[in-house]
Amino acid sequence: MEPANKIWVDGDFVDWDDATVHFLSHSLQYGTGVFEGIRAYKTPEGTAVFRLHDHMVRLVASARAYGLAMKETAEEMDEVCLELLRVNDLESAYIRPFVFYGAGAFGINPKASPIHNYMAAFYLGSYMGDHGVQNGITTMVSSWRRISHTSFIPTAKGSGQYLNSVLAKQEALRAGYDEALMLNDVGLVSEGSGMNLFTVSRGVVYTPPVSSGILEGITRDTVFELLTGEGFEVVQTDLARGSLYTADEVFLTGTAAEVTPVREIDGRIIGTGEPGPITRKAQDLFSDLVAAKIPEYRHWLTFV
Ligand SMILES: Cc1ncc(COP(=O)(O)O)c(C=O)c1O
Structure with missing residues (x-):
């Protein structure tokens, strides 16, 4: 900072x-x-x-x-x-x-x-580091579960909620990974410590729904619109842990993390181990959008 x-x-x-x-x-x-x-x-x-x-x-x-x-x-x-x-x-x-x-x-x-x-x-540079954004980051599924709708308000950004994120992030860093992925209280995929998650399997893009305990990310919504606009099928659905390991691509989205590819989860290489084509597409569209290069999304920019 x-x-x-x-x-x-x-x-x-x-x-x-x-x-x-x-x-x-x-x-x-x-x-x-x-x-x-x-x-x-x-x-x-x-x-x-x-x-x-x-x-x-x-x-x-x-x-x-x-x-x-x-x-x-x-x-x-x-x-x-x-x-x-x-x-x-x-x-x-x-x-x-x-x-x-x-x-x-x-x-x-x-x-x-x-x-x-x-x-x-x-001023804040790249939250996950330039190398991570270019080449993808390593992650683990945390032993800590994402806060639940029965004890917190996951769709609100309450500061106390972030002790949960801190536990997961520290665990991942201690184990030598860049980031934590969290399951929810029933064992379905939720999100990262401060970012939402997408997977790609056979050309279809998936992301966990609000009921999974996520914060309803604004970057998530943006990527959803951008990829849908390009003709991709983007589906909000419950994801099982195993579907992370079998996915062709996984990426994370957030204001700090922007669009960050995931290249490894729990020691398993995702896809080819390089950011996949749909991840790259999402990254490129997002950086064009915030550089004011896509006229149809200018309403998302407020000029200072
Ligand atoms: C827990 C959590 N999930 C997801 C996100 C991503 O949300 P957004 O894209 O609105 O920044 C954030 C960051 O705000 C977050 O803290």
Whole structure:
């Protein structure tokens, strides 16, 4: 992470180092925050934020889901994001809005604690590394199961939920893999630690449904549209663990990870061990889209 100049804190722009919180903040103690991850890309026509409003709508929905009475609307958050990029003069950026309970009353009930709203933007390169994006990453099926609809709200980006992702990611790294893939509580494929999953078998593209416990990714939706638009059959369906091993191609999608090929799962080589043609197609379409090279998807870009 490369520090930027200013962070937006409850309506004001403050210096990067001054965007602090009290250690007794409810969200620090109990994970009661909701957030987003958004990217802005450099295009020949200037910097553009990718699917800005969709991200802010999901932020507001996450807050609502966890009963966090966020004052700002998605439209107001859009404006804050654009102003933050201007203030920091960033050509490309990762943007992190975070709405959370601060320090107030002690105890589980968050109601007596103030609600804060911060937003940072900073330069972030390739999340899985340039080598991983080019050649594919290695993964393992984690022994940790993805959080379930019966104990959390997987479709919301609640900060406390990410302890589950951290367990899986740490396990994978310790075992020498780049990333973890998680099954859900009934043993069906769900997603990675912070990205959605696609497989390709005999030319058909598959991705687990919302009921599998995934976060309904905006990149997932984007790739779904892009590949469907190219005439591919893309099916949301339950996937068994074994179908990962027999797939011709597997790739992961996310704002941070963008489109990342998977070349190995649990020591098994996927397909030829090289990113397959449909994975490459998804990568190429996605990078053209965020570079403002596909006119029909310009409505997904908000120019700064
Ligand atoms: C758990 C999880 N799944 C999937 C995704 C991918 O979602 P998106 O494409 O909206 O970034 C993310 C990242 O936000 C995530 O944290």
